[in-house]
Amino acid sequence: MPTTDVAPRIERLSAISARRVIDPDVDVAGAVGDGQVVPDELLSTRDLDLPLDDAQRRRLAREETAAITEEGIRFEAVLMAGFSLGIQRSPAVTDPWITYALHEMGEETRHSRLFVRLVEQLEPTARNPFNRGLLGAVKRRVLGSVIKRPALLYTLVLAGEEIPDLIQKRQAEHPATDPFLAAVNRYHRQEEARHLAFARIRLPDVWAGASRYERTQVRRLAPFIIQCQLEGLLHPGIYRTVGLPGWSTWRAVHRSEAVIGLRHEATRPILRELQAAGAFRPGRVSRGWRRLCGVDRFGRALDG
Numbered sequence: 507m508p509t510t511d512v513a514p515r516i517e518r519l520s521a522i523s524a525r526r527v528i529d530p531d532v533d534v535a536g537a538v539g540d541g542q543v544v545p546d547e548l549l550s551t552r553d554l555d556l557p558l559d560d561a562q563r564r565r566l567a568r569e570e571t572a573a574i575t576e577e578g579i580r581f582e583a584v585l586m587a588g589f590s591l592g593i594q595r596s597p598a599v600t601d602p603w604i605t606y607a608l609h610e611m612g613e614e615t616r617h618s619r620l621f622v623r624l625v626e627q628l629e630p631t632a633r634n635p636f637n638r639g640l641l642g643a644v645k646r647r648v649l650g651s652v653i654k655r656p657a658l659l660y661t662l663v664l665a666g667e668e669i670p671d672l673i674q675k676r677q678a679e680h681p682a683t684d685p686f687l688a689a690v691n692r693y694h695r696q697e698e699a700r701h702l703a704f705a706r707i708r709l710p711d712v713w714a715g716a717s718r719y720e721r722t723q724v725r726r727l728a729p730f731i732i733q734c735q736l737e738g739l740l741h742p743g744i745y746r747t748v749g750l751p752g753w754s755t756w757r758a759v760h761r762s763e764a765v766i767g768l769r770h771e772a773t774r775p776i777l778r779e780l781q782a783a784g785a786f787r788p789g790r791v792s793r794g795w796r797r798l799c800g801v802d803r804f805g806r807a808l809d810g
Contacts, residue, residue, distance in 0.1 A: 515707050516602040519700050523609035526697075530620035534693050536686045538627050542567045545682035550740045551755070553762040562748040569744045571687065572630035574673060575621045577739050580637075581666040582614040588653035588663075606704055613697050624690055632743035635752075636734075645738075648731065657716035658723050663705045664779060665732040667698055669739070669772040710783040724785060729794030732776070736760075736769055770800040770809070777805055 528534075542564040546552060549566055558566065589607040596604060635641055652658050674691035677683045683691075716724070737760055742752030745759075759765055777799050780786065786795075791805050800808050 512707055512711060513602045516606050516704065519704055519707075520602070520606045520609055522700060523606070523613065528616070528693065528697070530616055530623075530693065534620055534689055536689065538624065538684050538686045541684070543571050543628070543684040543687050544677055545680055548676055548680060548683075550759045550762075550765060551745075553764045554755075554758055556750070558748060566744070566748050568628045569630050569632045569747050570740065572625050572628040573632060573634065573741060573744050574670060574739050575625050575628075576630075576634075577735075578670055579618045579621045579625075581670075581735075582618050584649050584653060585663055585666065586611045586614055588656075588659040591653055592656060592659075603704075603708060610701055610704060613701070617694055617697070620690060620693070624687070630747075632741070632747050634738065634741045634743050636738045636741055645734075652731070655716075655720045655723065656712040657709075657720050658728060660705050660709045660712050661724050661728050661776065661780065662731060662735070664702070664709070664776045665728075665735055665773065667702050667705065668775055669732075669736055669768075671695055671698055671702070672768060672772045706779050709779055713780075713783040713785060721785070724780070725792045726794060729792070729798040732773060733769075733798055736765075736772075740765070766800070769798065770807070773799045774801065774805075774807065777801065781805055 542560075544567045546563060549563065550570055551558070551566065589611055593599065593604050593607060636645055652662055674695050678688045678691040678695065680688075713721070713724075737756075740756070740759055742756040745755035746752040777791065777795055780795075781791075786792070786805070789803050791801065791803050795801070795805075796803060799805075802808060
C-alpha cells in the first residue's frame with residue numbers, strides 16, 4: 507500500500523484524468539505538411555556542419571521525428587506491460603496506484619494511436635538496427651526483465667518520459683515547427699505531466715520495497731539502459747536515408763555538444779528523484795549516473 511501522504515496525491519491525479527478524457531482522433535485532428543517538420547536548429551546533426559541540401563534536411567527532419575515517435579509507441583507498450591504485471595501481482599486491487607495506472611494506460615493507448623497516425627503521415631524509410639537481429643533480441647530480453655522489477659521500471663519510466671518530453675518541448679515552442687506536429691507535442695506533454703508526477707510519487711515506495719539486487723541494478727545498470735534509450739531514439743538508420751554513413755554519423759551525433767546537453771538536461775531530474783528517494787547517500791552518486799547526467803559525486807552539475 508502507498509504511504510498515507512502518497513495515496514491522496516495519487517487519487518487527485520485519478521480525479522484529474524477522469525475529468526480530462528481527450529480523444530486525439532477528434533481533438534487533435536489534422537496532418538503534418540509536406541515540408542521540413544522541424545527547423546535546422548533542432549536537428550540532431552546541427553553541430554556537425556554537414557553539407558545537406560534542402561531536400562536532405564527535409565527528409566532528415568521527418569525521419570528523426572518518425573524514429574522518436576515510433577520508439578515512443580514501443581516505450582509506452584513496455585510501460586503498460588510493466589503496469590499490468592504490477593496490477594496482476596498486487597495483493598490488493600483497490601490500491602490507489604492501480605486506479606491511476608489504469609487511467610494512465612488508457613491515456614497511453616490514445617497517445618499511441620495518435621503516434622501511429624503521425625508516423626504514417628511522415629512516411630519514414632529508416633530501419634532501426636537496435637530493433638532487429640542480435641541487438642533487437644538483447645533489447646527485448648532486457649526490457650522483458652525490466653518490467654518485472656518495479657524500482658528499475660519506474661526509473662526507466664522517468665527516463666522514457668523526461669527525454670521525449672524535453673524534445674517535444676523544444677519542438678512545440680519553436681515557431682518554425684510544423685503546426686500539426688507542435689499540436690501533437692502540446693497534447694502529449696499536457697498528459698505526460700501527470701504521468702511524470704505519478705512516477706515521481708511512486709518511486710520512493712517502490713524503492714523502499716526493492717531488493718538489494720534491484721537497487722544495485724538501478725545504481726549501476728539503469729544509466730547504461732537510459733543511454734541506450736537515447737541512442738535508440740536517434741539511430742544510425744536515420745542518417746543513411748539522406749546519404750550519410752550510418753554508424754559514424756550516429757557516433758558523431760551522440761558525441762556532439764547539442765545531444766550531450768540534451769542528455770544532461772533530461773536525465774538530471776531523474777537523478778534528483780532517486781536521490782530524494784534515498785537511492786544514493788550524500789557524495790555517493792555512482793559513476794554511471796555521474797557520466798550520464800554530467801554531475802559530480804554529489805549530483806551537482808559540472809557545467810553549472
